[in-house]
Amino acid sequence: MPAAxxxxxxxxxxDALLARLRDIVGASHVxxxxxxxxxxxxxxxxxxxxxxxxxxxxxxxxxxxxxxRACADTRTAxxxxxxxxxxxxxxxxxxxxxxxxxSLRRMNAIREVDAANATLVAEAGCTLAEAQAAAESAGLMLxxxxxxxxxxxxxxxxxxxxxxxxxxxxGNAREQCxxxxxxxASGDVWNGLSGLRKDNTGYDLRDLFIGAEGTLGVITxxxxxxxxxxxxRVICLFALDDLxxxxxxxxxxxxxxxxxxxxxxVFNALCLDLVLKHVDGARAPFAERAPQYALxxxxxxxxxxxxxxxxxxxxxAAIDAGEARDAVIAQNGAQAKALWALRENLSEAQxxxxxxxxxxxxxxxxxxxxxxxxxxxxxxxEQPGIRLVTFGHLGDGNxxxxxxxxxxxxxxxxxxxxxxxxxxxxxxxVHDLVLEHAGSISAEHGIGQxxxxxxxxxxxxxxxxxxxAIKQALDPDDLMNPGKLIPRRPS
Amino acid sequence: MPAAxxxxxxxxxxDALLARLRDIVGASHVxxxxxxxxxxxxxxxxxxxxxxxxxxxxxxxxxxxxxxRACADTRTAxxxxxxxxxxxxxxxxxxxxxxxxxSLRRMNAIREVDAANATLVAEAGCTLAEAQAAAESAGLMLxxxxxxxxxxxxxxxxxxxxxxxxxxxxGNAREQCxxxxxxxASGDVWNGLSGLRKDNTGYDLRDLFIGAEGTLGVITxxxxxxxxxxxxRVICLFALDDLxxxxxxxxxxxxxxxxxxxxxxVFNALCLDLVLKHVDGARAPFAERAPQYALxxxxxxxxxxxxxxxxxxxxxAAIDAGEARDAVIAQNGAQAKALWALRENLSEAQxxxxxxxxxxxxxxxxxxxxxxxxxxxxxxxEQPGIRLVTFGHLGDGNxxxxxxxxxxxxxxxxxxxxxxxxxxxxxxxVHDLVLEHAGSISAEHGIGQxxxxxxxxxxxxxxxxxxxAIKQALDPDDLMNPGKLIPRRPS
Numbered sequence: 001m002p003a004a005x006x007x008x009x010x011x012x013x014x015d016a017l018l019a020r021l022r023d024i025v026g027a028s029h030v031x032x033x034x035x036x037x038x039x040x041x042x043x044x045x046x047x048x049x050x051x052x053x054x055x056x057x058x059x060x061x062x063x064x065x066x067x068x069r070a071c072a073d074t075r076t077a078x079x080x081x082x083x084x085x086x087x088x089x090x091x092x093x094x095x096x097x098x099x100x101x102x103s104l105r106r107m108n109a110i111r112e113v114d115a116a117n118a119t120l121v122a123e124a125g126c127t128l129a130e131a132q133a134a135a136e137s138a139g140l141m142l143x144x145x146x147x148x149x150x151x152x153x154x155x156x157x158x159x160x161x162x163x164x165x166x167x168x169x170x171g172n173a174r175e176q177c178x179x180x181x182x183x184x185a186s187g188d189v190w191n192g193l194s195g196l197r198k199d200n201t202g203y204d205l206r207d208l209f210i211g212a213e214g215t216l217g218v219i220t221x222x223x224x225x226x227x228x229x230x231x232x233r234v235i236c237l238f239a240l241d242d243l244x245x246x247x248x249x250x251x252x253x254x255x256x257x258x259x260x261x262x263x264x265x266v267f268n269a270l271c272l273d274l275v276l277k278h279v280d281g282a283r284a285p286f287a288e289r290a291p292q293y294a295l296x297x298x299x300x301x302x303x304x305x306x307x308x309x310x311x312x313x314x315x316x317a318a319i320d321a322g323e324a325r326d327a328v329i330a331q332n333g334a335q336a337k338a339l340w341a342l343r344e345n346l347s348e349a350q351x352x353x354x355x356x357x358x359x360x361x362x363x364x365x366x367x368x369x370x371x372x373x374x375x376x377x378x379x380x381x382e383q384p385g386i387r388l389v390t391f392g393h394l395g396d397g398n399x400x401x402x403x404x405x406x407x408x409x410x411x412x413x414x415x416x417x418x419x420x421x422x423x424x425x426x427x428x429x430v431h432d433l434v435l436e437h438a439g440s441i442s443a444e445h446g447i448g449q450x451x452x453x454x455x456x457x458x459x460x461x462x463x464x465x466x467x468x469a470i471k472q473a474l475d476p477d478d479l480m481n482p483g484k485l486i487p488r489r490p491s
Numbered sequence: 492m493p494a495a496x497x498x499x500x501x502x503x504x505x506d507a508l509l510a511r512l513r514d515i516v517g518a519s520h521v522x523x524x525x526x527x528x529x530x531x532x533x534x535x536x537x538x539x540x541x542x543x544x545x546x547x548x549x550x551x552x553x554x555x556x557x558x559x560r561a562c563a564d565t566r567t568a569x570x571x572x573x574x575x576x577x578x579x580x581x582x583x584x585x586x587x588x589x590x591x592x593x594s595l596r597r598m599n600a601i602r603e604v605d606a607a608n609a610t611l612v613a614e615a616g617c618t619l620a621e622a623q624a625a626a627e628s629a630g631l632m633l634x635x636x637x638x639x640x641x642x643x644x645x646x647x648x649x650x651x652x653x654x655x656x657x658x659x660x661x662g663n664a665r666e667q668c669x670x671x672x673x674x675x676a677s678g679d680v681w682n683g684l685s686g687l688r689k690d691n692t693g694y695d696l697r698d699l700f701i702g703a704e705g706t707l708g709v710i711t712x713x714x715x716x717x718x719x720x721x722x723x724r725v726i727c728l729f730a731l732d733d734l735x736x737x738x739x740x741x742x743x744x745x746x747x748x749x750x751x752x753x754x755x756x757v758f759n760a761l762c763l764d765l766v767l768k769h770v771d772g773a774r775a776p777f778a779e780r781a782p783q784y785a786l787x788x789x790x791x792x793x794x795x796x797x798x799x800x801x802x803x804x805x806x807x808a809a810i811d812a813g814e815a816r817d818a819v820i821a822q823n824g825a826q827a828k829a830l831w832a833l834r835e836n837l838s839e840a841q842x843x844x845x846x847x848x849x850x851x852x853x854x855x856x857x858x859x860x861x862x863x864x865x866x867x868x869x870x871x872x873e874q875p876g877i878r879l880v881t882f883g884h885l886g887d888g889n890x891x892x893x894x895x896x897x898x899x900x901x902x903x904x905x906x907x908x909x910x911x912x913x914x915x916x917x918x919x920x921v922h923d924l925v926l927e928h929a930g931s932i933s934a935e936h937g938i939g940q941x942x943x944x945x946x947x948x949x950x951x952x953x954x955x956x957x958x959x960a961i962k963q964a965l966d967p968d969d970l971m972n973p974g975k976l977i978p979r980r981p982s
Contacts, residue, residue: 116738116857117888118745169750172689177664190953197887198663199931200652200702201938201946202976203958207698211691217699228745247607254609254719255630258792259660259750301749302801310793364686368609396688396863397608418595438691447692462659462681466965467694473964474957485693 014053014098021056021100026067029106031055031294036094040101041092044148051097052079059106061181061189061220064168068218069187071100077482078102080214082156083127085148087360088158088448090213090484100483104155107220110134112434118226119178119195122153124155124219131224140226143170147344155219161211163444165343166380168395169262169299170227172444174210179223182209185216185475195223208470213446214481232304233262235297235336236311236329238318239290243369246294246394248323250365253296253314260310263297264405266399268393275342275348282342288328294394295343310464335473345390350402355416356389357423359401363439368397375401375430382429383422385414398443401430431458449486456487500641505544505589508565508656512547512591516971520597522546531572531592532583535639539580539940542588543570550597552672552680552711559709560678562591568595568973571705573647574618576639578851579939581651581704581975590973595646597742598711610669610686611715615646615710620801622715634661638835644762646710652702654935659886660753660790661718663935670714673700676707676966686714699961704937705972707965716958723795725803726788726827727820729809730781734860737785737885739814741856744787751801754788756834757881765880766833776830777817785885786834825853837882841893846907847880848914850892850921854930859888862928866892866921873920874913876905889934914923922949938976947978 024029031037032054042049043091053076058064071078077099081091091137093099107123108130114120115138122131128142128149135142146152146164156162158180162173170176179194192206209216240246253261269291285293296314297396300307308329315327330336350356363371372390379386385406392399403426405414412420431441431454447455456464467486471478512521523545533540544567549555562569568590572582584590598614599621605611613622619633619640624634633832637655639644647653649671653664661667670685673696683697702705731737737757743914744752760782767777776784790870794849799820806818821827841847842935863881870877876897883921894917896905902909922932922945938946945952958977962969 005612072798083746114855114857116742117855119855163689163691167689171666174695177661184953184957188956190957191951192954194931195929196853196931196934197856198654198853198884198889198934200654200933200935201931201942201950202702202954203707203961204665204695204698204702205954205957207695208961211693211695217693228749230749251607256792258719258721258790260792299749301747301751362687362689364605364608364610365688366605395688398689438686440685440687440692442691443687443689444691451692459692460682462675462679463683463693463696465679466675466681469964470694470699470961473960 013074015074016052017070018172020070021054022069024070025056025058025063029057029059031057040084040103043089043092044085045087048092050095052093052095052099052101053097055101055103057103057106057435061183064102064183064220065187066187066217067102068183068185071479072096072185072187072477075138075477075479076100078218079283080104080155080159081480082124082153083148083151085152086156086448087445088450090157090214090446090448090481092310092449094483097232102218104153104220109416113138114195117195117222120155120226121193121221121223124153126154128152128154128157135226138226141229142176142224143227144173144176147347151316154222154224158210158219158222159212159214160446161491163393163396163398165263165265165393167393168264169259174207176224177206177210177222178208178225180209180219181221183218183220185477185480193221193223199235211446213448213485215471215485216480228301230299230301232300233297233336234300234304234307234311234330235295235339236315236327237285237339238294238296238315238327239286239325240292240294241325242292243372243394245323246292247365247369249318252318252323255300256314256317257310260298260300260307261296262299263295264395265295265392266394267293267343267346270387270389271346271391272342274353277346278349278352279345283338284344285328285339285342290325295339343391350389350404354413355420357403357426359427360443360445361401361430361434361439361441362396362398362443363434363437365394365397368394368399368436371433371439372399375433378429378433379403383426396443427454449484452485452487502981504565508561508567509545511561512545512558515561516547516549516554519552520548522548531594531952534580534583535576535705536578539583541584541586543584543590543592544588546592546594546673548594548597549575552674555593555674555709556678556680556709559674559676560594562970563676563678563968566968566970567591568970569709570972571595571646571650571709573615573644573650574639574642576643577647577651577939578936579941579974581937581939582647584942585974586966593709601673602712604629605686610714611717612684612712612714613645614712615644617645619643619645619648626717629717630720632720633667633715634718635664635667638838639767643695644826645713645715649701649710649713650703650705651937654884654887654889656756656884658884660750660756662936665698665849666827667715668697668701668713669716671697671700671710672712674709674711676971678970684712684714694724702937704939704976706962706976707971719792721790721792722800723791724788725791725798725802725821726786726820726830727806727844728776728830729785729787729806729818730777731783731785732816733783734863734885736814737783738856738860740785741885742807743809743814747805747808748789748801751789751791751798752787753790755886756786757878758784758837761878761880762837762882763833765844766836768841769840770836771835773833774829776819776833781816784829823910834882841895843879844895845904846911848894848917850918850923851934851936852892852921852930852932853889853934854925854928856885856888858928859885862924862930866924869920874917885968887934907913918945940975943976943978
C-alpha cells in the first residue's frame with residue numbers, strides 16, 4: 001500500500017475507534033484536545049512526555065472492559081493511569097501518539113466497608129486519602145500512607161505495589177490487598193474481589209496483577225484489608241554513630257516492642273543539614289550533630305503513657321549498651337509532628353539544594369550498613385566529592401540512596417549538566433553494588449521506563465524468561481502498557 | 492505401530508530414563524521396588540493411591556533440575572512430594588504408573604539463618620519443625636505452626652500455602668516467604684531466594700509458585716521471614732451463645748489487643764462433647780455447657796502479667812456487654828496447655844466417633860455466623876439429623892465444617908456406607924452456600940485431586956481462563972503434577 005494510502009487508512013481506523021470510544025464512555029470523556037490532554041501526558045517528575053490518540057475516562061468497570069475490547073479489536077495500546085504520581089514513567093504513553101491513556105480517576109467509589117471483616121472495596125480511581133478516610137469512618141485504619149496520598153490512587157498503588165513508612169509492620173500495598181477486580185487484555189472482567197483471608201483455590205492471580213504496572217490488565221477495584229487503630233503513636237529520634245549501630249538498634253527495638261514497632265526510618269547527617277538549611281522552622285533535635293539518625297514509631301493499643309514507657313525502656317537500653325549517643329522521645333503531638341517533619345521534609349530540602357540523582361534500592365537489612373560503606377567508597381573514588389543524601393526505611397532494608405553534586409572549594413555545586421551527564425554511570429555503579437549485596441534495583445518505585453534497561457541488565461535470565469512467558473500468555477498482542485516493565489517483544 | 496511393539500518401545504524409553512535418573516541421583520535414590528515405593532504412593536488420609544515408574548530422591552537443586560530435564564525430554568510427568576501430609580491428594584501420582592514421584596525429603600539443609608535480617612533459607616525438604624528450630628536457635632520465631640509440623644515440609648507448606656492457627660496475626664505460609672528457588676518445567680533454576688522485604692522489579696513470580704501445588708515447577712528452597720518471639724502467650728476460653736456473639740467478641744478483642752491477638756479459634760458444643768467423650772483426661776472448662784466456645788491467644792512482648800491483665804480486661808468488657816457467658820483465663824502453662832488441648836484434640840476425637848465428611852471453607856468473617864445458620868438449616872432439611880462438628884479459625888473466616896452421620900434413636904450412627912454415599916451431594920450443597928456467602932471452597936487445604944471437580948464447577952470462567960493461560964505458558968507439555976489443581980488440557 002502506498003504511504004499516503006496507509007496514512008489515510010490508519011486515520012480512518014483511528015477515527016472509527018474514537019467514535020466507538022465516545023459511544024462507550026460519552027463524548028466528554030474522550031479527550032483529544034492537546035491542552036486538555038497535557039496533564040495526562042507528562043509524568044509527575046517531568047522526566048517523560050508522550051502523545052496519545054485520546055485520553056479516555058471510563059466511569060465503570062463495564063466501560064473499562066468495552067474500551068479495552070475496542071482497543072484490542074484495533075490493536076491499539078492502552079496506558080492505564082491513576083493519579084499520575086508514579087516516579088518511573090510507568091503511566092506515560094510513548095511518542096507514537098497511537099496509544100490511548102486510560103484514566104481511572106472517574107472510578108472513585110468506595111463500594112463497601114465491612115467493619116466486621118475489616119475490609120473495604122475501593123474502585124481503582126479512589127485516592128489513597130479517600131480510602132483511608134473510609135476506613136477511618138468505620139473506626140479502622142488502612143495501613144498504607146504515602147506522601148502523595150492526596151492524589152495517588154488505589155489502582156496505581158497496587159499496580160506499582162507502593163511502599164511507604166509502615167511496611168516494617170504492615171507490609172507493602174500488596175499485603176493490604178485481599179482481592180482485585182481486573183479487566184484482562186481481552187476485555188473480560190475477572191471479579192476476584194475476595195474479602196477472604198484464606199482462599200487456596202488456584203493460582204494467585206491477585207499478586208500477579210499487583211506490581212505488574214498495568215502490563216497484564218487493568219485493575220478496576222480492590223478489596224483492602226483494614227487494621228485496628230492504635231490508641232497512641234509515640235515517636236522517638238536516636239542519634240547514632242553509623243548504620244551499623246542503627247541495625248543493632250533495630251534488632252533491639254524489634255525484640256522489645258514486637259509489632260508495636262511500626263516504623264524505623266534512618267537519615268544521615270547531611271540529610272538533617274539540608275532540612276535545617278532549607279526548611280523554615282526546622283530545629284536541630286540534639287545539641288550535637290551525629291553522623292546518623294534513626295526515627296522510631298511505636299504504635300500502642302493500650303495508651304500513650306504505656307507507649308512512652310516502652311520508648312524510654314528502649315532508649316535507656318540502647319544508650320546503656322553504647323549503641324546510641326542520645327535519644328529524644330516526643331511527649332506530645334506537637335513534638336511528635338516536629339520529629340516526623342525532619343524525615344518528611346527531606347525530599348523537599350534536597351530538591352531545594354538542586355538537582356540530584358535518585359536511587360531506590362533495597363538489600364537485606366543485615367547488609368544495609370556494609371552496602372553503604374562500600375558504595376561510599378566506590379563513589380568517592382569514581383566521583384570525588386559526590387554527596388550521599390541517604391535516608392529511608394531501614395526496617396525494610398530500603399534506602400533512598402540519593403546523590404547530590406560535589407561542591408567546589410567555594411561551596412558551589414557542580415553544574416547540573418555535567419553532573420546529570422554521569423547519571424547512567426552512577427546508576428550502574430550503585431546497582432552493581434546492590435547486586436553484590438543481594439539487593440534490588442527498585443525497592444518500591446517500580447520499573448516503568450526509568451529502570452527498564454537496568455532491569456534487563458541485572459535480572460537473571462530465568463526470571464526474565466518467566467516474565468516474558470507470563471506477558472505473552474496474558475497479553476499476546478502486547479497492548480497493555482507496552483514498553484513498560486518488560487520490553488516489547490522483538491518484532 | 493502394533494501394540495506389542497509400542498509396549499516394547501515404551502519399556503525401552505522407560506528403562507533409558509531410569510538409567511539416566513540413576514546417573515543423576517545415584518542408584519539407591521531411584522526407588523522402583525513396590526514395597527519401598529508404597530509410602531510415597533498413598534496420601535496421608537488414605538483416599539488416593541497411585542503408581543509410579545520410580546520414586547526419585549535428588550539431593551541438590553542441580554539434581555532436581557537434571558531430573559526434570561530428563562523427564563521433559565521423555566515427556567514424563569513429575570509429581571513433587573514433600574512430607575506427604577497433604578489433605579487433598581495433591582502429591583499422589585495417577586494410576587498410569589508412568590509418572591515419577593520426585594521426593595524432596597533429602598534436600599533438608601538450613602542454608603542460612605540471618606538474625607539481623609530476620610530470615611532463614613531452608614531447603615524444600617526441611618520439615619516445618621526443623622525450620623522452626625533453626626529460627627528458635629537465632630532467638631526468633633517462624634510464625635507457621637501446623638499439627639503435622641514434625642513431618643510436613645517447607646516445600647509442601649509453600650506449594651499448598653498452608654494456614655494454621657496464627658494466620659489472623661501472621662498470615663498464611665505465603666506471607667512467611669520472602670523468596671524462592673524453583674526448578675521450572677524446562678529444568679532451569681530460577682534463583683529468587685530474595686531476603687528482601689521490598690523488591691518491585693517485575694512480576695511476582697514468588698507468589699505464582701506458592702500455592703500452585705507443584706503444577707508450575709518445583710520449589711527447591713525458600714527464604715522465610717522470622718518474627719521476634721513474644722515473652723508470653725496467654726490463653727483464654729470464652730463460653731458464648733453462638734457465632735454471632737463470637738464475631739462481636741472478635742471485633743472487641745482486635746480493637747483492644749491489636750496485634751497481640753494472635754489466634755481466635757472457635758468450636759461448637761458438639762465438638763467439646765466429642766473431646767470430653769473420647770479424649771482421656773479432658774475436662775469440661777465450664778460448669779455449664781454453652782452452645783459455642785472461642786479460644787483466644789494473646790502474645791505479649793512485655794510480660795505474662797501484662798498479657799493476663801489484657802485478657803482480663805477483654806473478658807470483663809465482653810461479659811459486661813452481654814456478649815460472653817463466661818470466660819476462663821489460663822494462669823500458667825499447664826492451664827494454657829489444657830485449654831489448647833480442647834481445640835487440638837478435636838480432629839482425633841471426631842475420628843474416634845467414626846467416619847465424617849470434611850469441608851474446609853472460608854467466608855468473610857462478617858458472614859461466618861450467617862453462613863453456618865443457613866448451612867445448618869439447609870442440611871437439616873436435606874439430611875435430617877446430620878451433626879455439625881464445626882470448628883476453626885474465626886479470625887480468618889475459615890471453618891473446618893465437618894459433618895458426622897445422624898444417630899438413630901438408640902444413639903447409633905448411620906452406617907458408614909450410606910452416609911459416605913451422600914458425600915458429593917453434601918459437598919455441593921455446602922459449597923453452593925459458601926459461594927452465596929462470597930466464600931471459598933478450599934480455605935487452606937488446596938485443591939489437589941479432591942476438590943478439582945468442585946473447583947471447575949464453582950470458579951468463574953475468567954479466573955479459570957487466566958489459570959489455564961498461565962499453566963500453558965509455564966508448563967506447555969503439562970508434565971508438572973498433571974491432573975492436580977487444574978485439569979489436563981483437552982487432548
